[in-house]
Amino acid sequence: MQASRARLFKEYKEVQREKVADPDIQLVCDDSNIFKWTALIKGPSETPFEGGVFQLVFSVPEQYPLQPPQVRFLTKIFHPNVHFKTGEICLDILKNAWSPAWTLQSVCRAIIALMAHPEPDSPLNCDSGNLLRSGDIRGYQSMARMYTRLAASPMKG
Amino acid sequence: MQNQEEQSTADGEIAGTCEIEDCANFGGGDDDIMQQQSSVPFVGDKEPLSALAAEYQSGSPILLEKIKVLGDKYVAIRRTRGDGNCFFRSFMFSYLEHILETQGRAEVERIKVNVEECRKTLQSLGYVDFTFEDFFALFLEQLDDVLQGNETSISHEELLNRSRDQSVSDYVVMFFRFVTSGEIRKRSQFFEPFIFGLTNTTVEQFCKSSVEPMGEESDHVHITALSDALGVPIRVVYLDRSSCDAAGVSVNHHDFIPAPGNLPSANSESINPFITLLYRPGHYDILYPKWMGHLYVIESSLCILQAINDVPVMEAAKVILEYDKKHMVARQRP
Numbered sequence: 236m237q238a239s240r241a242r243l244f245k246e247y248k249e250v251q252r253e254k255v256a257d258p259d260i261q262l263v264c265d266d267s268n269i270f271k272w273t274a275l276i277k278g279p280s281e282t283p284f285e286g287g288v289f290q291l292v293f294s295v296p297e298q299y300p301l302q303p304p305q306v307r308f309l310t311k312i313f314h315p316n317v318h319f320k321t322g323e324i325c326l327d328i329l330k331n332a333w334s335p336a337w338t339l340q341s342v343c344r345a346i347i348a349l350m351a352h353p354e355p356d357s358p359l360n361c362d363s364g365n366l367l368r369s370g371d372i373r374g375y376q377s378m379a380r381m382y383t384r385l386a387a388s389p390m391k392g
Numbered sequence: 393m394q395n396q397e398e399q400s401t402a403d404g405e406i407a408g409t410c411e412i413e414d415c416a417n418f419g420g421g422d423d424d425i426m427q428q429q430s431s432v433p434f435v436g437d438k439e440p441l442s443a444l445a446a447e448y449q450s451g452s453p454i455l456l457e458k459i460k461v462l463g464d465k466y467v468a469i470r471r472t473r474g475d476g477n478c479f480f481r482s483f484m485f486s487y488l489e490h491i492l493e494t495q496g497r498a499e500v501e502r503i504k505v506n507v508e509e510c511r512k513t514l515q516s517l518g519y520v521d522f523t524f525e526d527f528f529a530l531f532l533e534q535l536d537d538v539l540q541g542n543e544t545s546i547s548h549e550e551l552l553n554r555s556r557d558q559s560v561s562d563y564v565v566m567f568f569r570f571v572t573s574g575e576i577r578k579r580s581q582f583f584e585p586f587i588f589g590l591t592n593t594t595v596e597q598f599c600k601s602s603v604e605p606m607g608e609e610s611d612h613v614h615i616t617a618l619s620d621a622l623g624v625p626i627r628v629v630y631l632d633r634s635s636c637d638a639a640g641v642s643v644n645h646h647d648f649i650p651a652p653g654n655l656p657s658a659n660s661e662s663i664n665p666f667i668t669l670l671y672r673p674g675h676y677d678i679l680y681p682k683w684m685g686h687l688y689v690i691e692s693s694l695c696i697l698q699a700i701n702d703v704p705v706m707e708a709a710k711v712i713l714e715y716d717k718k719h720m721v722a723r724q725r726p
Binding site for chain 2: 241242
């Protein structure tokens with residue numbers, strides 16, 4: 236518990252220092268609870284998520300950083316590896332490939348990378364995965380773009 | 393592009409391969425093993441070698457025969473939990489116990505230099521300091537604590553308690569994982585062919601998926617890298633069903649000897665690993681050689697004798713050392 240708190244505090248300081256360094260990620264710690272974080276990430280360019288801003292919520296376990304943070308999308312997103320209803324993310328580093336070498340910040344970077352490179356073979360969103368697996372790139376992209384416009388457009392607030 | 397290749401098979405697969413369950417139950421199979429394993433402490437009690445034989449009472453005669461052969465050189469075994477961290481955990485306990493029993497201050501000073509080197513390696517590889525520094529600090533703390541005479545010095549019993557306490561034990565294991573990963577990546581050209589043969593992945597992928605995550609099992613590559621990075625020789629004794637000798641069974645071992653630059657004394661032929669692990673396919677435990685105690689005492693005295701330049705006593709000590717090693721002479725602790 237102490238160890239995780241100390242580590243998160245270091246991450247907090249690092250995030251303050253690096254704010255300008257990564258304009259695509261805005262990671263914010265809850266005012267009253269260092270185990271709760273949220274992040275706003277920009278959809279990567281040349282993907283159907285371009286132009287969207289997606290909100291992630293982090294719930295950090297007491298065994299952090301030996302155990303991974305729980306992360307999910309709060310913003311609706313149409314992506315094979317994100318559960319359409321719950322926002323749960325299927326990403327190896329959040330499960331069995333986690334290591335303390337990752338940070339909340341680098342997890343955000345990995346999620347952005349996942350948005351650009353979906354893994355349709357282990358889908359949490361079957362509709363989205365099936366479009367890609369059947370080769371209907373256009374169908375996938377237009378669905379994904381539509382949800383980006385509907386749910387992740389900064390204009391709509 | 394990938395999708396076009398798969399198009400032909402995709403139609404048939406679509407119905408059955410939605411993997412929602414898969415992802416939700418990620419590692420579900422491991423849970424059973426974990427649960428089963430949680431009854432075994434991270435580091436067990438020292439048991440006589442006969443406890444090992446008892447395991448195979450109704451099993452393979454070759455194994456029983458081999459355990460008998462083991463009895464010539466080894467007296468005891470200490471089991472570790474089979475949670476994928478057993479190599480690192482065995483190494484941790486074996487190393488710290490060795491320091492505690494020998495009070496080898498010279499060895500502690502030596503390994504600290506290597507640890508600092510590992511820290512620099514990780515920094516130069518682009519690891520952010522705060523991701524690994526807590527793990528380094530905790531290991532260095534254990535090193536200081538097993539040396540007696542400090543306010544924080546610990547007994548053998550406390551060392552065992554800490555090795556069983558997840559908040560210490562897992563942190564030290566993770567320290568070793570960082571060190572191992574750093575060494576592999578630093579010398580990626582050397583390790584590349586081994587890694588490719590093992591997993592068919594790049595060095596970086598291997599470190600990310602098979603070295604750094606807790607619970608990933610260790611292989612030759614991990615052992616070589618850890619031994620090299622810390623400059624600690626490791627002997628691995630293999631206990632499996634293989635038998636090549638028609639005349640009688642023998643037990644193979646392999647010594648992992650660090651590159652000469654990392655060793656306390658340059659003469660690698662005389663290196664006698666003080667860490668001995670028993671490998672059974674998929675698992676490592678700690679083995680205790682019969683002649684443990686006094687050889688270490690002599691070896692550690694050699695450094696002091698060398699430092700004070702007492703040549704005659706040093707030569708005499710070397711003679712005893714060579715003789716006892718060669719003939720496996722067991723002596724009482726002084």
